[in-house]
Structures are given as C-alpha cells and as structure tokens.
Amino acid sequence: MGNVGAKEIPVLLSPEGLRIDGRRLDELRPLTIQAGALHQADGSAFVEWGANKVLAAVYGPREVHPRHLQQNHKAVIQCRYNMAAFSVDERKRPGLDRRSQEISKVIGEAFESVVFAEEYPRTSIDIYIEVLQANAGTRCAGLVAASVALADAGIPMVDLLPAVAVGKVGGAIALDLKKEEDNFGEADLPMALVPQSGRLVLLQMEGHMTEAELAQALDLGVKGCREIYEKMKQALRERYAIGPMAGASS
C-alpha cells in the first residue's frame, strides 16, 4: 500500500512508512501552546503547531455589536478566522474570503455546542483567530487556540475542544497533515472532539476515502485529539500555577 499512490512530486510516504518530514503515520507535528498571550483580551492563546503560528483572542461575554444579533435567552458566539497577508508563500489578499467565512462559521458552531451560552443572555462572546503563519491544519490550530483562550477567559463550557486533521497520503491514513501532504495527498479530514463525551463537533472532509479508511481515520483522529487535549490542559495549568511564587524571598 505504501509504495503506490504517490503523485509525481513529492514522495509523501517512504517505503519504510515514514512521511515527508520523517514522521510516522500516527505522529503529530511538534505542538506548543501558550495560554494568556495577550493583555487586553479577556482570554487568549498562542499556538505553534509545526510551521503554523496562530493567535486567538476572546472577548466577552460583552455587549452585542451589531445590536440586532442579540439573543434574549443566550449569548451569541461570534467567531472570526483570518489569515494574515504574510501567512502564506504567495501574498494572501487580506480580508474576508469564502474560505475564511466558512471556517469562521464551522469553528463558531463547534463552540456553540460546548459553551453554556444561556448563562449570559443578551451578550456576545467574540472569538478572533489570526493565522500568522500557515502550513495546513490552521482551522484545527485555530480551534485549539480559541478553546484555550475561552478557558482563559473564564467562559463556562462542557470541555476544551482539541482538534486535528487526519488525511490520506501515499495511500495510507496519516495524522496531522502538513502542507505538502495536504496539497498532494488524497484526502483531508479535520475534526474536533469533546473529550468529556467523545462527541465530534466539527467534521469536514475533502478528497476520497473508503468507508474502512474513514473509520480508521476517525479512530486515529480521536487518538490525536486526546494527545492534543493533554497539551491544552498543560498550557492552562502552567498559566494558572498555584504553587509558591518563584523568588518570593529574593
């Protein structure tokens, strides 16, 4: 299986089963999460995931703008995903496009299913995701950053939302695609998991997979999400460390 399927350039899967950057099929790219990266926001996080760099800021619950979006029984969740003009090789035309609108929508809806919005009627919880550097999987990186930022902002929710993309490269199911794998691979399947319940609140697919491959991809993705979940919790624990202060008696 591993030796067929690769398109002309590049070779995505070596005969030894290693990927273009030397990872195994079930291996994540290096991930670091910093909770509370910004001062002005109510909550924030900075995520570096492989070559992705994503900043998320959460404001709210606060007054709704524009006012007509206000809901009398719950908070509205407004999400904006944006890519910086310099985030990709070829300059990205700044501003909203169809892709970023779609991603803003699916991320916002993922959070709607975990945030206890009824606790803050007539308010808005605003999530801003800025992609500073992109290398495939930015919607998942954005989701992870935004989720940590929401927890940092003290927003009540069912759980944190780890997210990862699984794909098919060189005929094999692989975790956490990087850019070349995303561009030249056969399929891409981003997902977001609620670890507490095991529910998926975001699931999209591009490309083709058989039913058996899909099942395998979902399993692999859930495993990846649980790994990411631990890093998200670790980032928050570092930010809110309750031990003695360093240098208290210096």
Added chain:
Amino acid sequence: MSRGHRPGHRRRGREDSSSHPSGERILVLPGEEIPAHGLKPGPGTYRTGGKVYASVLGLLSSRPPLVQVIPLSGRYIPKPGDVVLGTVTDVQGTFWLLDIGAPRWAPLHMTGTPWKIDVGETERYLHVGDAVTVQVENLDATGRIGVTMLGEGLGKLEGGTIVHVSAARIPRVVGRGGSMVGMITRHTGAQIVVGQNGRIWVNGTPEAIRRVTAVLRLIDENGQRSGLTDRVESYLLSTMPTGPSGPREPPMESAGREGPESSEPSAPPRSPPMLDDEVEPESDEENGTDESGDL
C-alpha cells in the same frame, strides 16, 4: 445535561474557601470530572451521566452542601453592594451607560446621582470616557445591572489613572482586612481606590503610579500563587525611589520619609463647577474595610 446553579454569585468565595477538605488547593479545568462525594453541583460545575464536571477554570471548593469551582479568570460578575469603577460609554437623555467590565453595560440614571439634572442635560455632567465610582444596586434576571452614584465615596473620578486587573484577583489586591492595598499605599504614597470589578484608580506622583501599576500587574499575573505578599513587598522595597540601594531598609522608615510628600503633589484637579466636593474618591482604607467583610 443539567446545569448546576446559575453563576450569579460565584465570586463569593474567599481566597481560602477554595480549598479542598484536605486543605490542598486544586486547580480544575473545564471538562474535568470532579469528586462530588454526594454534594450538590454548584456554580462552575455541571452534571451529566451521574457525574459532576467543572465548566470553568478555577479552584475546586467542596463546602457542604455544594461542590463548586471558584473561577480564576473571567469578566466581572456584578453583585449588589459592590463598589465598582466604570467609564461612560454612552450618554442618553436621562441616563448614562457605564462600562464596568461586566457582561453588560450598566445604566446610571440621573436620579441616582448627587446632581440636580433636567432631562436632556445629562451631557453637561458626564461625557463619554469619564470615569466614575458607583455602587451596584440590583440585578434582574436578564442580566441588567442597576447602579447608583449616591453614597459615600461615589462620584466622578478626576485625575489619576485606572489600572485593570482580573476581577477574580481583587481579594488578593485588597488582602486580608485591606493589608495588601495598605502596604502598597504605605510604600508608594499613592492614592488607591479599588473597584470590585477589577478596576483600580491610582493617583500620586508619576513614579508612584508606575510602581503601583507594576505591583498590580504582578498580582494580576500571580494572583493564585502563595508567597505573593512577600514578593510584592520585596518589589516595593527594591524600587524605593530615594535609595536605589534601598531593598534592605525597613518599610516603616522609608514610608515615613517619602510617604507624605509623594501623596500630595497631584491632588486631582478640581472638577467642573457642578461637582460636589464629596465626590472626591475616598481613600483606599474605606474600600479596604468594605472588602474585609467579604474576605
């Protein structure tokens, strides 16, 4: 899935109430299962499938009959009786809207001020951007916040600067019986007014304001750690303006030396004629003792 109590009064808990029966403080994150031991799920928790989970990031507190999570972050949740600092965001014919850092803006009606105002004249008294000290009077079910400017120490703030910290950190800023804010005042000579909403008005020499701001930042970032008081004190001692070698001086002596002069020079400029004198912000002690009831 059933929620626990609505989170109206979550910030009640005193610093130490957030401890586990064993005395150990436990940080919990959203989605983490918490041991209920037959207790009712309170604010900051939810129950599903017979288990109790945290819904916010905070410290676990099991005090029968409730198990709850005391949040360590998040916006200010108003509570009747709280003295808060706000800024005017909108002026209407009979009221102003104040941003007090809560989820909603709080309307301040003209009858809730010490001034005699005719309808439509609100603009002569407070403008967008002005800072005021008000007290939370009531909350209704839709989250509307009623505030008043009638009361001692309430009114328009003149001069000085406002520092924002997390509202969850206010008990630490005030300290037990006002000890922390008292120490800061003693060491810097600054005037300080602490709002329960995490906004703190500071006035004094530029140097005093700078030091107080740095200390407040320190508290904001390390508010849940132990050893904070020592750290703040050592910072204040090491930044004594008169003696760069100051760290080893006893605090009382140095406070006596520079306290008085640094507290005077920038008495806030008198406000426009319509302002009563008693609008002048009360000292921190006032606020400090207010707090201590809650601490």
